[in-house]
Amino acid sequence: MKKVGLKDIAEHVGVSIALVSYVLNGQAEIKQVSKDNAQKIKAAAELLNYRPNQIAKSLKMHKTHTIGLVVADINYRFSTGITRAIEAEAKKANYTVLFGSSNENEDTFAELVNVLINRQVDGLILVPVENSQDQIKMLQKAEIPFVLIDRNFPEITTNHIALDNYKAAYIATAYLIKQGHKRIAFINYDTNMFHLHERNRGYLEALKDNNIAFDEDWLQQINSNNRVGDIDQSLDKILNLDQPCDAVFFATDTLAINGLKYLNKIKAKVPQDISVLSFDESEAFELFYNLVTHLRQPVEAMGKAAVDTLLELINHSKINKQISLESDLIVGQSCRE
Amino acid sequence: MKKVGLKDIAEHVGVSIALVSYVLNGQAEIKQVSKDNAQKIKAAAELLNYRPNQIAKSLKMHKTHTIGLVVADINYRFSTGITRAIEAEAKKANYTVLFGSSNENEDTFAELVNVLINRQVDGLILVPVENSQDQIKMLQKAEIPFVLIDRNFPEITTNHIALDNYKAAYIATAYLIKQGHKRIAFINYDTNMFHLHERNRGYLEALKDNNIAFDEDWLQQINSNNRVGDIDQSLDKILNLDQPCDAVFFATDTLAINGLKYLNKIKAKVPQDISVLSFDESEAFELFYNLVTHLRQPVEAMGKAAVDTLLELINHSKINKQISLESDLIVGQSCRE
DNA sequence: TCATTTGCTTTAATCGTTTAAAGTGATAGC
DNA sequence: GCTATCACTTTAAACGATTAAAGCAAATGA
CATH class of the missing domain: 1.10.260 (434 Repressor (Amino-terminal Domain))
Structure with missing residues (x-):
C-alpha cells in the first residue's frame, strides 16, 4: 500500500x-x-x-510548526515537568515539540542544537549547559528564534525565563534562620553556571542580613563528576566541625537525594540531628520519613511562558523578554520547628 | 542573515x-x-x-532518519529510562528521535501517532495505551514499520519487546513466600491491559504452586482515575481483614509510592507491620527508610532491542520478533527476613 | 585525421506540496 | 453582437535538495 x-x-x-x-x-x-x-x-x-506530507508542506511553506527543546538531563524531575508543560502549551498552538537531552554535556548540546536547526524547527527552547555561550551566540548571529529557560548567561542578552534564584535561596535560608538555626551549611555544585551562583549569593546574603558570621566550611562545592563521594565527605565535614552545622540546604534535588541517602546511612535523624531543605521537587521527598521541606519551581508557568515567548519571537520577531519567576517554599517536617 | x-x-x-x-x-x-x-x-x-536543509533532503530521499517514540507518561521513571536508552541507541545509527507522551490517553495517543506519521518518521516505537488496538491495526494496514515496547496485545501479532511480566510477578511472589509470608496482597490497576493481567497471573500462580489458598480480598484493583483514594482504601482493607495481610506487592512504582505514603501516614512500619515489594524502580524507593525491594526492568536492553528491531524493520522490511526480557529482583530491607 | 576515451561539469527532472496567474465556457449588460 | 463579468478550473513555477543523463574539451589511439 x-x-x-x-x-x-x-x-x-x-x-x-x-x-x-x-x-x-x-x-x-x-x-x-x-x-x-x-x-x-x-x-x-x-x-x-x-x-x-508535512515534509513537502514544510519545504514549501518555510515553516515546520515544530519547536526544538533541549533539556539538561531527562532524568531530572525538572526536565520531565518542563517538557510536559511545554508540550501541552505547544499543542494548543498546533506546534509539535522535537526533544533532546544534552546530559549536561557541552558537545551533545551543540550537536542537538544543530540537528534541530537542520530539521528546520521554527524555534528553540533551551536549557543551556555550562560553557555553551558560543552556541548561544551562534544562534543569535544566525537569527534563529530561541528562548533560554532555567538558566542564562548574564553576559549575553537573551530572551529567558528563569527562577529568581537569588531570592529563592534567600527566602529558604531566612526560613532556616527563623527556625532558630545559626549554623547552616549550603551544598552546591562547583560550577560556573550563573543560576547556581545566584543561589550561593542568596544564601550568603541571608546570613549577612541576619548577622550570622559565615564560616567558609559551610559552603561545600561538589564536583559533579564525583557527586556521590563528594557529598558524603561534605556532610561528614559539616557534621564534624568544632561547631557542627545544625541545618543543611541543598542547591538541587539531586544533591539532596544523595545527601539524604548518606544521612540515612550514618543514621543521622532529620530534623533532630540536622534540618534539611532542598531546592526543587522530587517524588522521593515525599517518601522520606519526614516530608522534605523544599522550594518548588513553577514549571507549568515556566513552560507556558517559554512557549508564549518563543511563538511571539517566531511571529513578530523582535522582542526582548527576561521573565523572572518565584518559587514556593513547601514546608514539610525536615526542619526543626 | x-x-x-x-x-x-x-x-x-x-x-x-x-x-x-x-x-x-x-x-x-x-x-x-x-x-x-x-x-x-x-x-x-x-x-x-x-x-x-534536512526537510528538502527528506522529501527527495523519502527518508527522514527520524524515529517516532510515544511513551505512556513522561512522568514515569520507566519512560525517562527508556527514552534515554532509545535516544542513545538511535544516535549511534544516526537517527533522531521525535518524542511524545500520550498520558495514557487513547485520543492523545492516536493524535501523536498521526502527527508523527505526517512528519514522515521512518518508523515508530510505541508504548501503546489501553484500547489502542485499532491504531495498531491501522499501522499494520498502512505498512508503517513499528515496534511495541513494554506492552502488547496478545490478539494482534506485532513486533514487540516486553518484560516477561508473568515470570517477574511469579518470582517476586515466590520470594515473599520464601520469606515466610502466607497472606500476600497484590495491588494492581483495574485495567484490561495484558501486561498487567500477566502480573496478576504470575502472582496467582505462585500462590497456587506454593499451596496458598488465595483470598480474593487480597487482589485489589485500583481505578486509575482515583488512584490515591483507592489505594488508601485498599490498604485499609487488607490490613483489617480477619486475617490481615502481612505483605503487599504493588504492580507498579506509582502504586507503590502512593501506597507507601499512606503507610507512612498511618504509621505502619515496613517491614515490621507489613512487607512491601514493588514492580519497577524509583528514586523514591532509595529514600524510604528501608530500601524498597523491587523488580528492576532492563530499560537499557529494552531500548536497544527496540531500536535494533525497528531499524531492521525499516531496512529489510519483513521480520517478526517478539522479545521477552527478564527483570532483576533488587532486594532491599522492605521485606521481612 | 578522425573516432574514441577520459576527466570533469552542467542540465534538468524529481520529491509532494502551495498558490499566483492564466485559461475557459457560460451568462449578462448594453 | 460584442465585450465584460462570473464561476470555476488548470497551468506552472516555486521550495532545496539528489542524481541520472547529457555535454564538452582535451588527451589518446588507430
Missing part, C-alpha cells in the same frame, strides 16, 4: 492537483470550488486515507 | 549546484570532481556556514 498524495486524489476524482489542495486546506470557499467537486474531493481523501 | 543553500555556495564558487551537492555528500571521488573545485566548495561551505 503506497502513500497517497494529492495527485492520487486528483486522478481519482478527475480534477487538477490544485483544486484538491484548495479543498483540503479549507480554501474551497474563497477559491470558489464547486460544491460538487469539493464534495467528491473530500470523499476521495477519506476513502484513500490521505495524509498530507 | 538569510539561510544559505547549495545555490549560494554554487554561486560563490562559480560552479553548478550538482557539483556542490556531490562534494558535500562525500561523492567527490566517485564523481571525479576536480581537487581544486572540491577544495573551494568545502571552503565556501565552511565560510558561509552552510547547513543542509
